[in-house]
Amino acid sequence: CGFCFDCKQCVSFCPQEAITRYRDNPAGEKVYTNYAKCVGCHLCSLVCPCGYIQMGMGDGL
């Protein structure tokens, strides 16, 4: 468990449109969070079915 399978739930639910999908990136991350837009509401981590998104405090926050 814990691997993103590109279900796009986090992208759909984010109220800030802070999450972007990486296209054609099979070896690495599938989604990217823009921390300048993110307000830390936790919705993305709550709707993710596989626990891929872990909430944490970034540097400087």
Ligand code: SF4
């Ligand atoms: S925690 Fe941030 S990235 Fe996640 S849904 Fe909320 S605003 Fe979007």
Ligand code: SF4
């Ligand atoms: S991080 Fe979770 S909710 Fe977002 S696309 Fe991947 S599996 Fe789906």
